[in-house]
Amino acid sequence: MFNFFTNQHLFYALATSEVKLLRKALEDTKNIPPTAQWAHFLRNHDEVDLGRLSDKERDQVYAKCGPDTTIQLYKRGIRRRLGLLCLVIAV
Structure with missing residues (x-):
């Protein structure tokens, strides 16, 4: 199962250096059936969904990772390729 909830908080943590919400997302999603497993990922074929x-949190990620509105998608995501996104976060 893809853990989209934690994934979005991961990008928030990368953009802001704040890990409190990522830690909470991991805690909030840890109780799953014993025969299931979360897939933690950076990106699949879709946009980075936020x-x-x-x-407020989404605006902080946009400010760091996609301030140009042509990079933003559906007012909830970023269409940038992962390599470019990671480069922007690192700068």
Whole structure:
């Protein structure tokens, strides 16, 4: 199972250097059936989805990773390739 909830908080943590919400997301999603497993990922074929973040949190990720509105997608995501996104976060 893809853990989209934790994934969005991971990008927030990378963009802001704040890990409190990522830690909480990991805790909130740890209780799953014993025959299941979370798939933690950076990106699949879709855009980087930030729809589960608050507006303020999403704006902070946009400011760091996709300030140009042409990179933002559906007011909840970023269409940038992962390599470029990681380069922007690192700068």
